[in-house]
Amino acid sequence: MKRSDFPTSFVWGTATASYQIEGAVAEDGRGESIWDTFSRRPGAIADGQTGDIADDHYHRAAEDVSVMADLGVDAYRFSIAWPRIQANGTGAANHTGLAFYRDLAERLLARGITPWATLYHWDLPQALEERGGWLERDTAYRFAEYSAKVTDALGDVISNWITLNEPWCSSFLGYAAGVHAPGRQEGTVAARAAHHLLLGHGLALPEIRRAVPDANVGISLNLYSIRAASESPADLDAARRIDGLGNRFFLDPVLRGSYPEDVLSDLGEGAWFHDNAAPADLASISAPIDFLGINYYSRHTLRAGAAGTEASAYPGSEFVEFVDTGADKTQMGWEIHPDGLVDVLEMAHSGAPELPLYITENGSAYEDVVGDDGTIDDPGRAEYLRQHVAACLEARQRGLPLGGYFVWSLMDNFEWAWGYSRRFGIVHVDYDTQVRTPKTSARWLTAFLAGNADTSA
């Protein structure tokens, strides 16, 4: 496998998100986000840490752009912190916040790296959460207003825009399981948060297109390859439910303009959606996008089981069991199935045959060891990366319209409820010194991008 097996237009990038790397949470007019609040809740974060400093990227953006230039990537996907732009989620834009992202974009462009900006990667202004957060329809309008301000200000230096990152996480992990900010356990009502997130995406689209005439706009969904553990009707139904809530509940409204009826019925939310998710909402949500971003990490194998006792990320389907198939896992406990990447591309492609697809995240956490000489050899992550790049090639050879691949993540960072105990970076971050060191996986990527054939298989 060589880079030249892919078209020259194929985009090779790395990805991060604001709260996970920036730090500087109280600087230059940034307001509080739901993650600032949630990370201070006792027991919410595995290692009791916050994103207060994280990778200190806010002060080290120039260095981080140089790290990327040395890697040889074409593109960088980062997110814009809403509370840096509007401290309380409404009102005039904070020019200092905008200036930070303009400076970042200009530095990237100067090094030949194309910026891809995500408008919402989970850091909702806390003030909006206090008004009901994503359970309130008004938050969708606030998001569209914020998106307009950002794209009006930065559309001359950034043309690639992603509205939302992984709305399943924002809604079901945030408002049902309660393991992500804002940490609420509202059961099936979390589906309403999903609708308001998607409505925000739909309302933001025309704003972005107005502000950036050459915009390339999409949304990033976390999709899973789903299998039933057996052909038994109960196991097939378990797979249908998780595929429904995790994949189709987001793909269908965006690509087809409707919510899957079976999922609304599993959730018992049909009446609310009938009364509140109007045809006009669905027309906005399904307005044409230029690409679909897919974040792919793993496959789920499902069977019917006993109801769990913890608040579920799949409300209405608490009796479904995730089966350990014995496949190798990353440190997250996520099974490694590179062929699942092809499955999710096929799934998205079947719903929208003309739509370009991008893997906007893919990566792995491993327990890294810093060698005596300061190097970090991460064969597990390097192999995960190689296998998933090979899956991208397989997808293209099957004719799937895959236009690019972004590694999650450029560098180790705050892994949400896991704090700093999980490292996804291909570049190591020493949190005491903030020194960045490319790992073996990064060196593999650099060699691959430089055109060296991969011989490690």
Ligand code: IFM
């Ligand atoms: O770190 C996250 C990222 O913010 C969203 N997608 C999954 C990654 C790994 O958990």
